[in-house]
Amino acid sequence: MKSRKEQPARSTISGSRVQTIFYSAAALISVLGLAEATYLTVVYLSGETAVCGGSSDCFQVLGSSYAKIGPIPVAGLGALAYFSAFSLATFSAFGYGRARTLFGWTVTAMFLMTLWLLFVQAFLLHAFCRYCLFSAAIIFLLMGLLVARPRPEPERS
Amino acid sequence: MRRYLPFIIVICVALLAVGGGAFLYRTKRAANPALKISKTETERPGEIVHVLGPADAAVTLEEFGDFQCPPCGKVSEPINQLQKQYNLRVIYREFPLPIHAHAKEAAYAAEAAARQGRFWQMHDLLYREQAVWSQSLDARALFNAYAGMLQLDLDRFKRDMDSSEVQRQVELDQHRGTAIGVKNTPTIFVNNEALTSEQMNPAQLPATVEAAVKKAKPSS
Numbered sequence: 184m185k186s187r188k189e190q191p192a193r194s195t196i197s198g199s200r201v202q203t204i205f206y207s208a209a210a211l212i213s214v215l216g217l218a219e220a221t222y223l224t225v226v227y228l229s230g231e232t233a234v235c236g237g238s239s240d241c242f243q244v245l246g247s248s249y250a251k252i253g254p255i256p257v258a259g260l261g262a263l264a265y266f267s268a269f270s271l272a273t274f275s276a277f278g279y280g281r282a283r284t285l286f287g288w289t290v291t292a293m294f295l296m297t298l299w300l301l302f303v304q305a306f307l308l309h310a311f312c313r314y315c316l317f318s319a320a321i322i323f324l325l326m327g328l329l330v331a332r333p334r335p336e337p338e339r340s
Numbered sequence: 341m342r343r344y345l346p347f348i349i350v351i352c353v354a355l356l357a358v359g360g361g362a363f364l365y366r367t368k369r370a371a372n373p374a375l376k377i378s379k380t381e382t383e384r385p386g387e388i389v390h391v392l393g394p395a396d397a398a399v400t401l402e403e404f405g406d407f408q409c410p411p412c413g414k415v416s417e418p419i420n421q422l423q424k425q426y427n428l429r430v431i432y433r434e435f436p437l438p439i440h441a442h443a444k445e446a447a448y449a450a451e452a453a454a455r456q457g458r459f460w461q462m463h464d465l466l467y468r469e470q471a472v473w474s475q476s477l478d479a480r481a482l483f484n485a486y487a488g489m490l491q492l493d494l495d496r497f498k499r500d501m502d503s504s505e506v507q508r509q510v511e512l513d514q515h516r517g518t519a520i521g522v523k524n525t526p527t528i529f530v531n532n533e534a535l536t537s538e539q540m541n542p543a544q545l546p547a548t549v550e551a552a553v554k555k556a557k558p559s560s
Contacts, residue, residue: 214353221361229368230537235409235437236524246411266357270350277346309475 199278201333206276209286209328213269216321220265223258223314227251244312249303257300261318264293268325287329294326375521375534377402387512388451390432390459397429398556399531399549404433404517406525407447407466408440408474411540415526416467418542422549432463434513435525442479445501447510449483452500456492465490531556 223245226232232245244250250257268289274282297319304311401419405412423430434451436443446466453462465486466473473482480501487497500506517527528535530552539548 217353217357218360221357222364225361225364225368229365231368234411234524234526234537234540235406235439243410262357266354269353273346273349277342279346 203276203278205328205332206272206283206286209290209325210269210272210276212321212324212328213265213272216318216325217262217265217269219314219318219321220258220262223318224256224262227256227258241312241314243308243310244304244315247303247308249300249307261293264289264296268293290322290325290329293322297322375527375529377520377529377532388454388509390454390463391429392423392460393427393429395429397427399426399552400429400431400529401549402431402433402529402532404435404513404522404525404527406435406437406440406443407450407463408443408470409437409525410470412526413467413470414542415528415540415545416464418545420464422546426549426553428549432459433517434510435517435522435527436510436514437525440474442473442476444510445479445483446473448501448506449486449497451506451509452497452503453487453490453492455500455506456496458490458492461490462486 227245227250232241232250245258252260268286271282271286271289275286300315301319304315401422403412403415403419405416407413419430422428434447436447450459450462450466453459469482469486473479476482483501484494484498487494526540528540530549535545535548538544
């Protein structure tokens with residue numbers, strides 16, 4: 184009788200631990216993306232993308248009109264998005280329920296934006312920037328984690 | 341303590357990102373010091389200089405350009421307009437970058453056209469048609485077609501493109517650029533002072549040149 188009562192409790196603890204591990208991994212991956220997007224923002228702000236001299240494909244992508252929305256560089260928006268994903272994943276790892284929902288929405292929005300940017304590189308610019316591809320890989324990984332994440336078990340009465 | 345831990349982690353990462361970004365920005369700015377053409381820099385013997393505008397112009401704009409570089413293409417027309425508007429002295433130097441497959445050949449084409457007195461026409465045509473020949477597998481055929489459009493002697497143009505004099509001319513320009521510290525294109529000097537990438541922006545360039553003209557002629 185005693186062991187029957189303990190069973191759901193053990194399962195909840197184990198599920199919670201898996202969720203903590205999952206969101207911690209997502210936070211670590213987001214930090215990688217944040218570092219990369221910060222670097223690209225600095226490259227943009229220092230004016231390096233406004234001249235030729237580095238990788239020509241990267242210039243073509245980062246110096247194109249698609250690399251900014253108004254005066255704001257897409258890399259800067261990316262850095263903000265990665266920081267949001269990191270913060271939400273961190274709070275989720277500490278058990279904040281609402282942060283988990285917001286994390287899902289944030290990663291989905293980043294994934295959709297990544298699909299658009301990949302389309303731009305492949306079909307409009309005909310050039311791929313390795314930094315952008317690295318960022319796309321990170322977001323695909325986050326999206327993969329989001330899809331495969333363990334769902335909280337429904338509470339039993 | 342556990343309650344505050346996520347806040348502490350998030351704030352630490354935010355500070356790290358902002359601090360790291362600021363440090364990287366400063367490092368990059370310090371690595372690219374402002375270039376300047378020294379007054380002792382003179383033309384080498386046998387060097388042909390492509391100049392538009394009067395020798396006694398108040399403002400001289402010297403560009404190190406690569407015909408396959410898109411930002412060079414973007415500033416080309418604004419520079420032409422500014423030259424006419426302010427009667428600038430514009431100097432163009434070849435600086436084809438190795439990352440661009442056809443840049444050197446394009447520079448040879450412009451120099452070959454210069455041998456028949458059509459440098460600036462070829463310069464404008466190459467920038468105008470940049471998107472076409474840059475993607476072409478046989479850019480040389482297009483350069484020959486452009487020479488035909490400019491009514492050049494085609495046989496002479498082809499010979500000149502392969503000649504050691506034309507290739508030497510491009511090398512001389514490149515050596516001059518490298519000696520000054522040019523690494524990227526376009527690198528633009530206004531009265532021997534290099535412009536920053538913001539100043540070179542086609543939207544900002546007119547204001548930059550106007551300021552230089554006012555500085556050179558304070559009374560007008």
